[in-house]
Amino acid sequence: MRLVDSILAEVEQEAKTTKRVLDRIPGDKLAWKPHPKSLSLGQLALHIASMPGSVSAAVVPDTMEAPNFIWPQPKNRQEVLDAFSKSLESAKNTLKNDENPFA
Numbered sequence: 001m002r003l004v005d006s007i008l009a010e011v012e013q014e015a016k017t018t019k020r021v022l023d024r025i026p027g028d029k030l031a032w033k034p035h036p037k038s039l040s041l042g043q044l045a046l047h048i049a050s051m052p053g054s055v056s057a058a059v060v061p062d063t064m065e066a067p068n069f070i071w072p073q074p075k076n077r078q079e080v081l082d083a084f085s086k087s088l089e090s091a092k093n094t095l096k097n098d099e100n101p102f103a
Contacts, residue, residue, distance in 0.1 A: 004096070007095060008092065008095055008096070015052065015088050018049075019084065022077075022081055022084055026077075027076055030042030030080075043073055045077075046071075047071070050087045052087045053087035053090035056092075057094055
């Protein structure tokens with residue numbers, strides 16, 4: 001078994017848990033903040049949703065971009081779930097790529 005296969009299996013396992021958490025975010029509470037200086041629930045959810053693609057891009061040389069510290073506010077929960085699906089697909093494609101040092 002290649003190293004990338006075990007990493008992909010772990011990504012799949014963690015994706016199930018993350019999806020369950022994102023599914024439970026109340027759509028009418030996306031703007032809620034625990035403190036005025038805090039990010040909103042929606043911004044935090046969108047941040048978590050985008051992590052798989054961002055982290056996997058970091059393992060491939062010359063694909064990591066400078067972090068973007070703009071925290072968009074999602075309009076609804078579906079936007080968060082779509083971002084997660086897109087990020088997860090990006091992570092899988094990046095890990096399966098032949099340029100990946102773990103492949």
